[in-house]
Amino acid sequence: MRIETGCGASDMDADRRPIDSVMLADVVRPDIVKTLAYPFRLTVLTPDTVAISRPGRARQHADGIWDIVDPRMDGSACAGDAVRRDMIHHGLAAAALGARHVVETRDAIGSSIFRANLERLAIYRTIVPTHSQQAIAQRMLASRSGLTLGDLADALHPHPSNGFTIAFGLVIGRFVSVDMETVLGRDSLISPTPPVPVRLPGLFDRLRMPRAA
Structure with a gap:
């Protein structure tokens, strides 16, 4: 498994605009301090092929915890061998990064009022x-x-x-x-809006840590 950073990811933080309306769900949550769209490219060598994918986004909570998010319109969008394979791989990548893997459907974003407000914003x-x-x-x-x-x-x-x-x-x-x-x-x-903590872990900090001899 290879995690490639710097592959054209766009980000949103307190000084930037969200790149699309989906990311607004994170923007309006005061406990979310940073969001990265398509944060990395993941390459996994399987017995049959080389699987390349990108999770939809990563977000960081005020306590420093990162989520790797696979956004889906609804549960039916999680069907299909390729989709399930990618979600499994993204879960493995999240574990390697010390992050949580979240599969998030539209209904799970919030209440109907929250979602209607999101569309307006x-x-x-x-x-x-x-x-x-x-x-x-x-x-x-x-x-x-x-x-x-x-x-x-x-x-x-x-x-x-x-x-x-x-x-x-x-x-x-x-x-x-x-x-x-x-x-x-x-x-x-x-x-x-609550201030962003001064020092927070980066998403790829674990990749930069020296390996034990």
Whole structure:
């Protein structure tokens, strides 16, 4: 089994945009601090062939634990010999990296309200708030409690539609957190996003450790 890093993986962290709507499920979870899309290429030599695959993404929790995630639309998408083979191989790779292997269907991402909110946020994933807009959000969060999405939108722009566009961009950029278990609207409560721990293990740290003699 060979794990190849640096194979074109794209990432998302507190300073970047998610590359697709699927990754938004990790972006809006305050306990997730980093997400990597297609984090590595895995080559496994089997008796019949050379199997090459890439897991959908890797994500890191605030406690440092990494997940290797195989996203699937539903349980039926896990059928088929090739798919099952790849998932087994990804599980072996996760174990080698000291990570957990997770097969995640769409329904497992969250409640129906959470998923509906996710679809709404996905429209705004290319919005990048300015530094001054980020500062407005930080000042408001620091000065008062019980802040709502509507309060923030009103402070960001005089036109409600534009204000919410910027506010959603702040959520996607991880500058603020919002309650995703209620329908997004003016009364949705927002809070500061927890700071990312300074020192966290890298996904490939185990590969760089010297082997015992």
